Amino acid sequence: MTASTAPPSAPLLAIRGLSKAFLGVQALDGVDFTLRHGEIHALLGENGAGKSTLIKTLTGVYQRDGGTVALEGREIAPRGVEEAQRLHIGTVYQEVNLLPNLSVAENLFLGRQPMRWGLVDRGAMRRRARAVLQPYGLSVDVTAPLGRFSVATQQIIAIARAVDMSAKVLILDEPTASLDAQEVAVLFKVMRTLRSRGIGIVFVTHFLDQVYEVCDSITVLRNGRLVGERRTADLPRLDLVAMMLGRELEAAAHRIDLGPAELDSRPPLASFKGFGKARSVEPFDLDIRPGEVVALAGLLGSGRTETVRLVFGMDRADKGEATVDGRPARLRGPRDAVRLGFGFCPEDRKKEGIVGELSVRENIILALQARQGWLKPIPRRRQEEIADRFIRLLDIRTPDAERPIQLLSGGNQQKALLARWLATEPRLLILDEPTRGIDVGAHAEIIRLIERLCADGMALLVVSSELEEIVAYSRRVVVLRDRRHVAELRGGEVSVERIVAAIASETPNPIASETPNIEVRQ
Amino acid sequence: MTLSAPGPARNLPQYGALIAVLLANWLLFPDFFAIRLQDGRLFGSLIDVLNRGAPVALLAVGMTMVIATRGVDLSVGAVMAISGAIAATMTGAGWSLPAVLAASLAAGLLCGLWNGVLVAVLRIQPIIATLILMVAGRGIAQLVTEGQIVTFTSPALAFIGSGSFLTVPMPVVLTIVLLAVTALLVRATALGLMIEAVGINRLSSAGAGVNTPVVLVAVYVWCGLCAAVAGLIVTADIRGADANNAGLWLELDAILAVVVGGTSLLGGRFGLVLSVVGALIIQSMNTGILLSGFKPEFNLIVKAGVLLVVLLLQSPTLTLFLPRPRGARPIGTVKPPVAPTSGGAKP
Numbered sequence: 092m093t094a095s096t097a098p099p100s101a102p103l104l105a106i107r108g109l110s111k112a113f114l115g116v117q118a119l120d121g122v123d124f125t126l127r128h129g130e131i132h133a134l135l136g137e138n139g140a141g142k143s144t145l146i147k148t149l150t151g152v153y154q155r156d157g158g159t160v161a162l163e164g165r166e167i168a169p170r171g172v173e174e175a176q177r178l179h180i181g182t183v184y185q186e187v188n189l190l191p192n193l194s195v196a197e198n199l200f201l202g203r204q205p206m207r208w209g210l211v212d213r214g215a216m217r218r219r220a221r222a223v224l225q226p227y228g229l230s231v232d233v234t235a236p237l238g239r240f241s242v243a244t245q246q247i248i249a250i251a252r253a254v255d256m257s258a259k260v261l262i263l264d265e266p267t268a269s270l271d272a273q274e275v276a277v278l279f280k281v282m283r284t285l286r287s288r289g290i291g292i293v294f295v296t297h298f299l300d301q302v303y304e305v306c307d308s309i310t311v312l313r314n315g316r317l318v319g320e321r322r323t324a325d326l327p328r329l330d331l332v333a334m335m336l337g338r339e340l341e342a343a344a345h346r347i348d349l350g351p352a353e354l355d356s357r358p359p360l361a362s363f364k365g366f367g368k369a370r371s372v373e374p375f376d377l378d379i380r381p382g383e384v385v386a387l388a389g390l391l392g393s394g395r396t397e398t399v400r401l402v403f404g405m406d407r408a409d410k411g412e413a414t415v416d417g418r419p420a421r422l423r424g425p426r427d428a429v430r431l432g433f434g435f436c437p438e439d440r441k442k443e444g445i446v447g448e449l450s451v452r453e454n455i456i457l458a459l460q461a462r463q464g465w466l467k468p469i470p471r472r473r474q475e476e477i478a479d480r481f482i483r484l485l486d487i488r489t490p491d492a493e494r495p496i497q498l499l500s501g502g503n504q505q506k507a508l509l510a511r512w513l514a515t516e517p518r519l520l521i522l523d524e525p526t527r528g529i530d531v532g533a534h535a536e537i538i539r540l541i542e543r544l545c546a547d548g549m550a551l552l553v554v555s556s557e558l559e560e561i562v563a564y565s566r567r568v569v570v571l572r573d574r575r576h577v578a579e580l581r582g583g584e585v586s587v588e589r590i591v592a593a594i595a596s597e598t599p600n601p602i603a604s605e606t607p608n609i610e611v612r613q
Numbered sequence: 614m615t616l617s618a619p620g621p622a623r624n625l626p627q628y629g630a631l632i633a634v635l636l637a638n639w640l641l642f643p644d645f646f647a648i649r650l651q652d653g654r655l656f657g658s659l660i661d662v663l664n665r666g667a668p669v670a671l672l673a674v675g676m677t678m679v680i681a682t683r684g685v686d687l688s689v690g691a692v693m694a695i696s697g698a699i700a701a702t703m704t705g706a707g708w709s710l711p712a713v714l715a716a717s718l719a720a721g722l723l724c725g726l727w728n729g730v731l732v733a734v735l736r737i738q739p740i741i742a743t744l745i746l747m748v749a750g751r752g753i754a755q756l757v758t759e760g761q762i763v764t765f766t767s768p769a770l771a772f773i774g775s776g777s778f779l780t781v782p783m784p785v786v787l788t789i790v791l792l793a794v795t796a797l798l799v800r801a802t803a804l805g806l807m808i809e810a811v812g813i814n815r816l817s818s819a820g821a822g823v824n825t826p827v828v829l830v831a832v833y834v835w836c837g838l839c840a841a842v843a844g845l846i847v848t849a850d851i852r853g854a855d856a857n858n859a860g861l862w863l864e865l866d867a868i869l870a871v872v873v874g875g876t877s878l879l880g881g882r883f884g885l886v887l888s889v890v891g892a893l894i895i896q897s898m899n900t901g902i903l904l905s906g907f908k909p910e911f912n913l914i915v916k917a918g919v920l921l922v923v924l925l926l927q928s929p930t931l932t933l934f935l936p937r938p939r940g941a942r943p944i945g946t947v948k949p950p951v952a953p954t955s956g957g958a959k960p
Contacts, residue, residue, distance in 0.1 A: 403820075405820065424819070425819055425820050425821070425822055426822050426824060428822075429821075429822035430822075435820060437820060442814075442816060442817075443816045443817055443820050444817055444820070445814070445817060446809075446810045446813045446814045446817050446818060446821075447813060447814060448809075448813050448881050448882065449806075449809060449810060449813060453806060453810070457806070457810060457818070457821045457823070458821040458822050460803045460806065460807075461807070461818075461821055461822035461823040461824070462822055463803075464803075465802050465803040465804045465807055465828075466802055466803075467803070468801070468802050468803040468806075469803070511821065
């Protein structure tokens with residue numbers, strides 16, 4: 092064995108010390124990643140961990156700043172997706188990046204159509220398309236437009252295309268995010284078949300059950316750094332969640348006084364029974380009482396945001412019922428929710444919260460005005476009073492109420508959105524990641540505000556990734572995993588350790604318990 | 614509550630341009646500002662600008678609010694043709710003036726409702742949704758007139774086009790009345806705020822409980838009404854309805870007037886009065902070019918050049934040199950795409 096040729100034991104893909112920075116933000120910092128032949132390798136991490144940067148660097152979308160990438164011992168540096176494909180690296184994204192208006196066969200052979208006399212040989216293309224799809228157990232009409240098939244089928248076709256282009260490394264970026272249980276099972280079968288043929292698969296997902304079902308190894312990233320690589324069999328779920336969240340499990344958080352225990356006997360303000368929506372969140376039961384903070388905890392993509400969007404009517408539930416004050420309530424849209432006295436500060440402030448070019452004043456009075464209707468305008472004087480009161484009360488840092496809200500900092504925008512709902516004197520305030528992306532000072536103020544509102548008898552439903560935060564102010568914590576509510580902790584049970592344990596706990600095989608909902612549209 | 618966008622600096626390009634164009638007209642044609650009273654009605658070039666500019670000004674009033682919701686209504690020219698066709702045909706058939714007016718205006722409202730439902734409920738892109746009626750509307754108008762140019766002699770209907778009220782020509786009176794009513798409707802209620810909110814961020818507005826579909830339908834309905842009134846004026850003025858040519862290409866002039874008036878095609882803050890000023894700038898140029906005796910071939914190019922200057926004055930690079938008005942966005946988001954094509958030499 093000479094030093095110049097790669098030893099036969101060289102891993103399929105070896106990334107060492109990979110670094111990438113954007114405008115001074117270190118997205119990847121010396122990350123190692125190893126993929127072996129015939130291995131399904133989960134790449135895990137929360138938002139901003141660096142998963143997508145790693146994949147995009149690997150597929151040539153970004154150029155790395157430092158480190159080495161070796162494919163079967165040979166150094167590679169693809170400068171584009173096409174070059175990556177030539178180097179046998181294929182990628183399939185959650186949103187299939189093929190052309191829905193072209194036929195299945197055309198998609199399979201796009202850019203490499205079989206030719207005869209300078210023209211596309213359609214007959215040969217169809218025959219070869221059928222042959223390519225056959226091992227996947229997919230017998231579809233290859234002349235039908237791709238867009239006619241379900242996302243799952245499209246994904247398998249995309250995989251087939253990548254494999255047919257002699258991919259040795261297959262990157263699947265959240266392929267299961269919009270699939271139902273049955274479709275996931277089919278996809279996993281395909282993945283196992285490919286594994287047995289020696290292909291290495293990088294599997295990005297947020298679903299822990301799926302990781303344990305199909306993956307051989309796990310690499311966890313956090314804040315652009317490698318946390319570690321483990322064999323799936325050797326890594327208990329609890330340790331995996333701890334790796335992802337980066338918490339020392341012994342860290343105990345300080346808890347505030349959560350009010351008298353008789354709160355539990357109070358009638359709930361809002362109650363949801365079997366509430367859910369297909370492909371969004373499994374049916375759940377949830378009671379919210381006046382004067383309590385209920386928190387939703389779970390990993391990214393576990394169904395927390397989906398739950399609160401259903402509660403506020405931003406998405407319409409297709410199962411179950413809601414009661415408010417013991418009476419059946421209709422929640423067909425945010426307007427219904429506002430009428431019931433709900434308020435909602437969404438996770439994506441810019442896209443769904445603020446109305447950027449309107450002034451702070453107009454943003455604050457918007458919900459109140461919408462509830463009163465356009466025929467009863469709030470007089471300008473009154474608007475100014477309301478705006479000035481909340482600017483003082485919440486310490487919103489702005490030169491005056493007439494400044495366009497988009498010029499404020501994230502924390503002050505968030506406080507203005509809180510003001511918008513507080514002006515309507517809501518009975519239930521829903522906050523989705525209220526402290527994300529805001530500076531430390533505003534962070535603490537918002538937490539103090541949550542505690543104060545709760546003490547005043549308002550009900551709060553809070554989604555947060557900050558477990559210490561949740562533990563500090565919540566009376567009850569609902570834990571979600573893989574789009575279902577899996578546990579509820581109350582009172583003294585609420586602790587970071589218990590939440591992490593609940594996120595990591597195993598449930599009976601969800602695929603078996605699922606009612607089959609096969610969607611094969613042709 | 615102001616009728617137009619806040620801040621004097623923001624209005625400067627529009628009023629400046631209007632004054633500049635009027636002065637240029639005066640230099641070319643010293644009698645430009647001469648106004649005389651004859652048979653109880655005012656006459657003169659300036660009055661002519663107002664009178665001839667009335668249809669586009671009316672369209673601009675409705676179009677302003679549609680554009681403020683980040684939409685556009687391409688069908689207003691066709692709606693003018695429909696309302697004119699109905700008015701001329703019904704008058705010819707002997708219907709009374711109130712019935713004729715009611716039917717024409719109702720047709721405009723109905724057209725607006727159609728557009729509004731396509732945009733708000735079926736969520737079709739405004740430019741495509743209103744393109745349907747832009748094409749189909751002329752067909753409908755031709756069906757109403759049975760392919761003929763329908764003329765009428767009723768002095769009652771003709772009064773709308775050529776009569777006067779307290780010496781002011783009726784088209785000008787109607788424009789002022791509709792502008793005032795519209796301004797009252799949006800600024801004395803919370804409708805204006807909601808139109809702006811929906812135009813800037815439809816998702817956030819819906820999340821705050823704003824009834825976005827109703828707001829959208831309302832602006833298209835109102836735009837249809839404004840177009841119907843404009844169609845009545847044109848028909849009454851020529852005492853006939855020409856389904857093929859009534860209001861032809863005026864939707865482009867109306868969009869241009871709104872953009873020149875400083876309302877961004879990206880939606881949001883709007884100024885009704887400024888849009889009317891925009892319409893008057895366009896009309897002053899049309900009149901001025903005609904009076905100056907330039908070859909008609911130059912008309913479109915001169916017009917495009919002047920409009921380009923107005924739009925450049927609103928560009929973000931230049932706004933940097935002006936004091937920043939409160940609450941105003943950099944108006945540079947305005948695109949000047951329609952300037953060269955907005956032609957149609959209309960005297």
